[in-house]
Amino acid sequence: MTNMRNIAKEAGVGIATVSRYINNTGYVSEEVKSKIERVIEKSNYRPNELARAIFTRNSKIIGLLVPNISNPYFNEMALIIEEFVSNLGFSIFLCNTNDDPEKERHYIDVLQGHRVAGIITVRSQCKEEYTTHDIPVISFESNISEQIITVSTDNYLGGRLAFDHLYECGCRKMVHIAGPDFSNAINDRYMGFVDAAKEKNLEVDIIQFKTDFQRKMLEANIRTLEDIESYDGIFVFNDIAAATVIRYFKLKNVNIPQQVQVVGFDNSYIGEFLYPSLTTIEQSVQEVSKILAEVLVKLIKGEAVEQRKISIIPKLIQRETTKTFEKLNKIT
Amino acid sequence: MTNMRNIAKEAGVGIATVSRYINNTGYVSEEVKSKIERVIEKSNYRPNELARAIFTRNSKIIGLLVPNISNPYFNEMALIIEEFVSNLGFSIFLCNTNDDPEKERHYIDVLQGHRVAGIITVRSQCKEEYTTHDIPVISFESNISEQIITVSTDNYLGGRLAFDHLYECGCRKMVHIAGPDFSNAINDRYMGFVDAAKEKNLEVDIIQFKTDFQRKMLEANIRTLEDIESYDGIFVFNDIAAATVIRYFKLKNVNIPQQVQVVGFDNSYIGEFLYPSLTTIEQSVQEVSKILAEVLVKLIKGEAVEQRKISIIPKLIQRETTKTFEKLNKIT
Numbered sequence: 324m325t326n327m328r329n330i331a332k333e334a335g336v337g338i339a340t341v342s343r344y345i346n347n348t349g350y351v352s353e354e355v356k357s358k359i360e361r362v363i364e365k366s367n368y369r370p371n372e373l374a375r376a377i378f379t380r381n382s383k384i385i386g387l388l389v390p391n392i393s394n395p396y397f398n399e400m401a402l403i404i405e406e407f408v409s410n411l412g413f414s415i416f417l418c419n420t421n422d423d424p425e426k427e428r429h430y431i432d433v434l435q436g437h438r439v440a441g442i443i444t445v446r447s448q449c450k451e452e453y454t455t456h457d458i459p460v461i462s463f464e465s466n467i468s469e470q471i472i473t474v475s476t477d478n479y480l481g482g483r484l485a486f487d488h489l490y491e492c493g494c495r496k497m498v499h500i501a502g503p504d505f506s507n508a509i510n511d512r513y514m515g516f517v518d519a520a521k522e523k524n525l526e527v528d529i530i531q532f533k534t535d536f537q538r539k540m541l542e543a544n545i546r547t548l549e550d551i552e553s554y555d556g557i558f559v560f561n562d563i564a565a566a567t568v569i570r571y572f573k574l575k576n577v578n579i580p581q582q583v584q585v586v587g588f589d590n591s592y593i594g595e596f597l598y599p600s601l602t603t604i605e606q607s608v609q610e611v612s613k614i615l616a617e618v619l620v621k622l623i624k625g626e627a628v629e630q631r632k633i634s635i636i637p638k639l640i641q642r643e644t645t646k647t648f649e650k651l652n653k654i655t
Numbered sequence: 656m657t658n659m660r661n662i663a664k665e666a667g668v669g670i671a672t673v674s675r676y677i678n679n680t681g682y683v684s685e686e687v688k689s690k691i692e693r694v695i696e697k698s699n700y701r702p703n704e705l706a707r708a709i710f711t712r713n714s715k716i717i718g719l720l721v722p723n724i725s726n727p728y729f730n731e732m733a734l735i736i737e738e739f740v741s742n743l744g745f746s747i748f749l750c751n752t753n754d755d756p757e758k759e760r761h762y763i764d765v766l767q768g769h770r771v772a773g774i775i776t777v778r779s780q781c782k783e784e785y786t787t788h789d790i791p792v793i794s795f796e797s798n799i800s801e802q803i804i805t806v807s808t809d810n811y812l813g814g815r816l817a818f819d820h821l822y823e824c825g826c827r828k829m830v831h832i833a834g835p836d837f838s839n840a841i842n843d844r845y846m847g848f849v850d851a852a853k854e855k856n857l858e859v860d861i862i863q864f865k866t867d868f869q870r871k872m873l874e875a876n877i878r879t880l881e882d883i884e885s886y887d888g889i890f891v892f893n894d895i896a897a898a899t900v901i902r903y904f905k906l907k908n909v910n911i912p913q914q915v916q917v918v919g920f921d922n923s924y925i926g927e928f929l930y931p932s933l934t935t936i937e938q939s940v941q942e943v944s945k946i947l948a949e950v951l952v953k954l955i956k957g958e959a960v961e962q963r964k965i966s967i968i969p970k971l972i973q974r975e976t977t978k979t980f981e982k983l984n985k986i987t
Contacts, residue, residue, distance in 0.1 A: 392733055393730050393734055398730050402751060414750070414765050416748040417749035417751070426741070433746050437716075437769055538731070573930065596925065597930070598930035
């Protein structure tokens, strides 16, 4: 296999020059550049990324840890981040932790071992594992440490928006369906929902799904849903779980929004495909993804970032699972 | 930072022994093992994966290249493969090529540079890039070379199944909606559909989507769909595109399956969430993913695999977008 030495020889330049060219670590004249390029092209040489990463500590890989790549919100996030960073010459290694702290820990090790340039971690369940190395990290949703920048939606406000909307649509007996892991985000959504209810002198219930998204999600949670017809308004922790709730009501011949109204959370693409289409609280995946990528790239470049907490403002997206839809412009 | 030398010193053994232990390259007695493990635990030592990979040519990473991680079929595939290989000590680096051969080429380079143990490539558009290195590769759908094992569904049979089902359901004016890239798989589905039609003395049309799945898929393809109401049976190249077709008919107030019947392809999870739920041709994501992972791991271990082409038999899954549904057992 061709190596730097052979390239240098054939191009008639020094090894140090070839190294400067390949690793982009110093000046190489245009004339020498084109000589080297011709030789490389001819020889089909691929620089050893591993060796380069060891010596320069500068791989062009960003590790992206997501809890569940089947969740449409997270896979759209991966797409947007990938597109953004690839324009800056970075590639994404996407790691699915399956909401398992063991797996997350393992992937942090692997990414660290491969000397990635930076890590974006989503709904992390680990802490010190991110602080024992010097790789820049940015976190979505989880507060990892004082040092690590957290981006998160104002979930408390999101919960309030969900309550206020259901209340305006006439609901008086409401429940929140929470995810299996009672994270800060889930808790904040519930607290916002509860506090807004208190202001109207209402109490709201909470029930918890046994699983996050998976193929047989309805089957896995069908017992949890048994008494859900007694409520007139339901706020669900994410859109894909809300899709499952809608399937349940279809099986039971309960009409949405006539008998019960449903609000999801995320505004992932699945909401538009459902029937009725899903009213939801948007945490803009475009905005979140862009901030995560932009700030991480700044950290990788060694630029200062003052803000430690970056908050995303959620927004109500009205579709057909709540009653006011008729009064509003039809969403195509 | 702790290195092998310090570990050896503290454990009172030779560096070569520590290396054998860490890289699993030779015998280490149980007693010495536990000594080393205690020291490693205390010191929080992480072996340098990069250096290890260079010297042993044995990273425990499998690269998985998918064309579009937002397609529910591919993200479920990633989940299943990840689960399978992680039980064998491998991790997955998931790379989204966005159906862009340039991006695919780049990711092959990056994976090769990181000395991954093997590569699973889905709907590849590259060829020689996979043959210039000695990393084991397995391909889903695309025929890359004589040497590289291809797993693919019998798409021709899938097309025949779709036609036969629509015909049995009474359709006589049918169309196939193909994807933007006219791959072998898409072509085979269409040919099976056409040939089955010929046997019934029918002609079928074909129209082509301008984009594969993306958030505004309906908006991007709405002109392509303009005359689609003139057909009574539609066979769509994948489920997420079929979901888009169903949205279109809802906007146009066309009833499914009364006025037009729809069959998708894949049996990805989205089909169950749609209303009406989607009749589709299944290419079992469990079966496909398991074969891809199993065969690749065999190749990585240096085991012989005789078969160069592995075929998956597709199967009709009847739900509510075709008329015979009523007669059959209700699918929950």
